[in-house]
Amino acid sequence: MSLLSVHGGQRAMSLLAVxxxxxxxxxxxxxxxxxxxxxxxxxxxxxxPNGAGKSTLFDVITGFAxxxxxxxxxxxxxxxxxxxxxxxxxxxxxTFQKLKPFAGMTVVExxxxxxxxxxxxxxxxxxxxxxxxxxxxxxHRSETEARxxxxxxxxxxxxxxxxxxGPRLLLLDEVTGGVDQATVPGLVRLVRELHATGLALxxxxxxxxxxxxxxxxVVALSMGRVIADGSPTEIMRDRRVIDAYLGETWRA
Amino acid sequence: MGFVYALIAAGLSLIFGLMEIVxxxxxxxxxxxxxxxxFAWALGKLDPLLSLPLVxxxxxxxxxxxxxxxxxWVLSGPMLAQIFATFGxxxxxxxxAQFVFGVDFRTVNxxxxxxxxxxxxxxxxxxxxxxxxxxxxxxxxxYVFLSRSETGxxxxxxxxxxxxASLMGIDTQRMFALGWAIGSAxxxxxxxxxxxxxxxxPDVGSAFALxxxxxxxxxGFGNVPATLAAGILVGLVxxxxxxxxxxxxxxxxxxxxxxxxxxxxxxxxxxRF
Amino acid sequence: xxxxxxxxxxLGALVFPAVFTLPFPRHVMIMIFLYGALASAxxxxxxxxxxxxxxxxxxxxxxxxxxxxxxxxxxxxxxVGLIAGAMLAVIVSQIVGYPVFRLRGHYFxxxxxxxxxxxxxxxxxxxxxxxxxxxxxxxxxxxSLVNFQFxxxxxxxxxxxxxxxxxxxxxxxxxxxxxxxxxxxxxxxDQDAAAALGVNVTRxxxxxxxxxxxxxxxxxxxxxxxxxxxxxxxxxxxxxxILICLVAxxxxxxxxxxPVLGAAVLVPLQEGTRIMLGGxxxxxxxxxxxxxIILVAVVQPGGLxxxxxxxxxxxxxx
Numbered sequence: 089m090s091l092l093s094v095h096g097g098q099r100a101m102s103l104l105a106v107x108x109x110x111x112x113x114x115x116x117x118x119x120x121x122x123x124x125x126x127x128x129x130x131x132x133x134x135x136x137p138n139g140a141g142k143s144t145l146f147d148v149i150t151g152f153a154x155x156x157x158x159x160x161x162x163x164x165x166x167x168x169x170x171x172x173x174x175x176x177x178x179x180x181x182x183t184f185q186k187l188k189p190f191a192g193m194t195v196v197e198x199x200x201x202x203x204x205x206x207x208x209x210x211x212x213x214x215x216x217x218x219x220x221x222x223x224x225x226x227x228h229r230s231e232t233e234a235r236x237x238x239x240x241x242x243x244x245x246x247x248x249x250x251x252x253x254g255p256r257l258l259l260l261d262e263v264t265g266g267v268d269q270a271t272v273p274g275l276v277r278l279v280r281e282l283h284a285t286g287l288a289l290x291x292x293x294x295x296x297x298x299x300x301x302x303x304x305x306v307v308a309l310s311m312g313r314v315i316a317d318g319s320p321t322e323i324m325r326d327r328r329v330i331d332a333y334l335g336e337t338w339r340a
Numbered sequence: 341m342g343f344v345y346a347l348i349a350a351g352l353s354l355i356f357g358l359m360e361i362v363x364x365x366x367x368x369x370x371x372x373x374x375x376x377x378x379f380a381w382a383l384g385k386l387d388p389l390l391s392l393p394l395v396x397x398x399x400x401x402x403x404x405x406x407x408x409x410x411x412x413w414v415l416s417g418p419m420l421a422q423i424f425a426t427f428g429x430x431x432x433x434x435x436x437a438q439f440v441f442g443v444d445f446r447t448v449n450x451x452x453x454x455x456x457x458x459x460x461x462x463x464x465x466x467x468x469x470x471x472x473x474x475x476x477x478x479x480x481x482x483y484v485f486l487s488r489s490e491t492g493x494x495x496x497x498x499x500x501x502x503x504x505a506s507l508m509g510i511d512t513q514r515m516f517a518l519g520w521a522i523g524s525a526x527x528x529x530x531x532x533x534x535x536x537x538x539x540x541x542p543d544v545g546s547a548f549a550l551x552x553x554x555x556x557x558x559x560g561f562g563n564v565p566a567t568l569a570a571g572i573l574v575g576l577v578x579x580x581x582x583x584x585x586x587x588x589x590x591x592x593x594x595x596x597x598x599x600x601x602x603x604x605x606x607x608x609x610x611x612r613f
Numbered sequence: 614x615x616x617x618x619x620x621x622x623x624l625g626a627l628v629f630p631a632v633f634t635l636p637f638p639r640h641v642m643i644m645i646f647l648y649g650a651l652a653s654a655x656x657x658x659x660x661x662x663x664x665x666x667x668x669x670x671x672x673x674x675x676x677x678x679x680x681x682x683x684x685x686x687x688x689x690x691x692x693v694g695l696i697a698g699a700m701l702a703v704i705v706s707q708i709v710g711y712p713v714f715r716l717r718g719h720y721f722x723x724x725x726x727x728x729x730x731x732x733x734x735x736x737x738x739x740x741x742x743x744x745x746x747x748x749x750x751x752x753x754x755x756x757s758l759v760n761f762q763f764x765x766x767x768x769x770x771x772x773x774x775x776x777x778x779x780x781x782x783x784x785x786x787x788x789x790x791x792x793x794x795x796x797x798x799x800x801x802x803d804q805d806a807a808a809a810l811g812v813n814v815t816r817x818x819x820x821x822x823x824x825x826x827x828x829x830x831x832x833x834x835x836x837x838x839x840x841x842x843x844x845x846x847x848x849x850x851x852x853x854x855i856l857i858c859l860v861a862x863x864x865x866x867x868x869x870x871x872p873v874l875g876a877a878v879l880v881p882l883q884e885g886t887r888i889m890l891g892g893x894x895x896x897x898x899x900x901x902x903x904x905x906i907i908l909v910a911v912v913q914p915g916g917l918x919x920x921x922x923x924x925x926x927x928x929x930x931x
Contacts, residue, residue, distance in 0.1 A: 150809060151808075152805065152808075152809075171808065171813075172805070172808035172809050173807075173808045173809075173810075173811050173812055173813045173814065174813075176808070176809055176810055176811035177811045181809070181810075182809055184805075184806065184809075188803045188805065188806035189802075189803075189806075190798065190799050190802035190803060190806065190807075191802055191803075192798070192801075192802055193798055193799070193802060197795065197798075200795055201795050201796065201799040201807065201810050201812070202810045202811075204792045204795055204796070205810060205811035205812075208792050209792075210790060210791065210792060210795070213792070213795075249806075249810060250809075250810070252810075253810055253811055361719075362719040362722075362723070410907060410911060413911045414910055414911055417910075419663075419665070419718055419719070420659075420663075420665060420862070420866060420910075421909075421910040421911070422910070423665055423719065423722055424858075424862055424906050424907075424909065424910040425906075425907055425910035425911060427855070427906060428902075428903045428904070428905070428906025428907035428908075428909075428910060429903065429907055430903070431855070431899055431900075431902055431903035431906065432900060432903025432904055432906075432907065433903070434899070434903075435897070435899035435900040435902075435903055436900055436903075438899070439897060439900060546851075550726065550727070550730065553723045553726075554723075554727070557720065557723065592730070592731045592734045592735070595727040595728075595730055595731050596731065598723075598724070598727050599712075599713075599724060599727055599728070
């Protein structure tokens with residue numbers, strides 16, 4: 089079980105490198121010396137019980153939180169202290185666990201805000217947005233106000249918006265959370281399609297089947313630490329993971 | 341004076357802590373209280389000190405009514421609506437007072453307590469002293485109520501986490517209305533006290549209101565005990581500012597202080613938000 | 614059919630002075646145009662971007678004072694003063710905005726009030742530019758476009774005010790349709806989500822603020838030249854900032870025509886009560902304002918425009 093660490097230099101292979109990230113809020117240590125890497129085009133799943141620090145990690149990576157220690161490197165470049173919009177422009181997009189649609193704007197306008205990062209022309213942005221919407225299956229709802237969408241549709245909107253920025257790395261926070269079972273396979277298929285286009289993904293998920301299905305690699309967090317980092321099958325059999333998730337009672 | 345500011349601010353803080361609405365009409369509530377005290381004196385021959393309980397109750401009723409009549413409907417709306425709801429109320433009350441009472445200054449001419457008293461090297465008016473003491477007492481009373489009584493704790497719970505509180509059986513609507521009532525009562529007491537020695541006119545609320553916002557922001561929105569410290573601070577700064585610079589600029593100093601604090605530490609010196 | 618309304622209004626506005634030659638109706642229209650422009654300017658930063666600034670009077674006053682002082686001391690034509698005032702306002706907006714935009718919601722609103730009060734107090738104490746006594750704009754005869762003064766007839770003022778309003782509307786429309794417009798609305802809806810999509814929130818807010826400040830300052834210069842007297846009480850007070858907001862809110866925040874609509878309703882109301890009730894009228898119109906604001910806030914925060922939109926969709930078979 090290796091915890092890869094970056095020694096302050098260029099690591100041509102990795103797209104994203106997180107090294108020794110520690111972040112506390114008040115008395116709670118949300119992230120404790122977290123280190124791992126993501127290679128270009130890799131799909132990494134992140135699992136861990138509630139409170140393990142997964143969303144905080146996303147916040148740190150995307151610039152919404154500044155770590156107390158450690159670094160985040162993108163293409164070997166230190167982005168630890170950058171603002172979220174700067175990191176976005178470097179090719180990192182994310183969705184939020186607690187969805188944040190632009191409620192008063194229409195679906196296509198929502199996505200246009202993302203598309204406008206790539207082009208200043210409103211007309212082209214609209215066209216690009218329509219294309220992305222079609223890709224996620226929301227094309228028919230482009231003129232609807234965002235607040236009128238169902239949860240599943242909002243998840244797709246959030247995804248579409250992030251995609252419109254043309255990222256190289258996409259962070260998905262609980263994309264299947266809160267949707268009914270019937271919608272899950274569709275979302276999973278969508279993620280797989282995205283991955284097939286060469287997009288690197290980090291996916292936080294509670295749904296074990298989804299994670300094991302999708303991921304090439306899984307990083308397991310517990311109490312703010314990385315407790316395991318390997319292939320899905322390795323993780324499934326890892327003692328520490330089982331303990332963290334299922335507790336003593338299952339140790340048989 | 342700091343204590344009085346603290347009392348006014350406490351009311352504001354309470355309301356904000358409960359439902360994240362800044363009552364822009366708070367100053368006007370104060371004005372209403374002062375007029376009420378004035379008329380109690382002019383018509384009923386009641387010294388402001390005596391009419392305090394009456395005024396407090398009157399204002400509590402006003403606060404409660406405002407909540408049910410106006411605030412309740414904008415709670416779920418956009419922030420713009422919330423700001424303007426209380427702002428509109430402020431303008432309404434102020435102009436109503438102007439319309440009904442005229443712009444003349446009124447004073448309570450022969451209060452019970454009068455004269456001056458030597459407090460160390462400084463001469464302090466007796467009414468002012470009484471006001472400070474009473475304000476402090478009221479503040480402490482509020483603090484005790486909030487932290488010891490069952491209702492007080494329920495209020496705090498609602499302020500911290502609305503959903504959890506309602507799950508525990510606390511009626512949030514009642515808490516909100518109660519918050520408004522108590523917050524307004526605080527202002528009522530402050531107004532009654534001020535009526536003893538301050539001029540009373542329709543616009544009197546605005547200066548105090550602005551100072552109250554600053555006090556609340558300094559202490560931290562939602563943190564009632566902190567407003568006491570903040571109130572004292574504001575009172576001091578105002579007095580010092582008036583001494584060092586021209587009196588006209590003393591408010592500016594307070595505002596500058598607000599800006600400085602709010603930019604350096606957005607949650608206020610002790611705040612939660 | 615709906616599109617014909619603005620064109621019709623414009624034509625009507627253009628011929629108005631020819632039809633109504635008395636000074637009073639013209640004055641009312643001039644005020645409507647002015648407030649419409651000011652409210653539109655506020656709309657950009659507050660309506661579209663969601664930053665409720667309650668200190669717009671600062672920019673208004675800067676515009677008024679800059680052009681007036683330059684004219685009085687240097688004989689510089691107020692048109693140049695107009696530009697100078699706008700530029701100064703923009704600079705101030707950036708200096709003030711940079712720290713203050715870090716605040717959100719109510720905190721931000723209070724901070725803008727605080728800034729407004731401080732500026733007003735400073736000007737009152739600044740004797741070099743008149744202090745509390747104000748500034749009289751030197752009267753130059755004959756009427757002259759260069760000196761931006763017309764004593765014979767208000768018609769020139771009328772058309773300039775109309776031009777100002779049209780400018781404000783054009784700018785608003787331009788912004789709304791541009792990338793900036795989408796970014797501003799995104800910021801209003803959810804600042805963090807916008808940042809995650811690459812929007813430099815602070816920079817865009819400052820941009821909107823600058824535009825708003827410039828337009829408001831131009832209104833201030835116009836006002837100075839129209840009334841030929843300004844003082845802190847008339848161009849810097851909080852009540853003016855509030856009035857500007859009310860006009861926009863009543864008409865419809867975040868819409869193109871809302872501010873105009875609001876002005877069209879409020880200005881006649883203001884002038885009407887002043888005529889009818891003289892001194893006490895001052896309080897009565899404020900009373901009505903207050904009630905109106907509450908009404909709008911509670912019933913229909915979208916203002917009159919939203920009211921009409923709802924009526925329209927309710928009426929048409931959908």
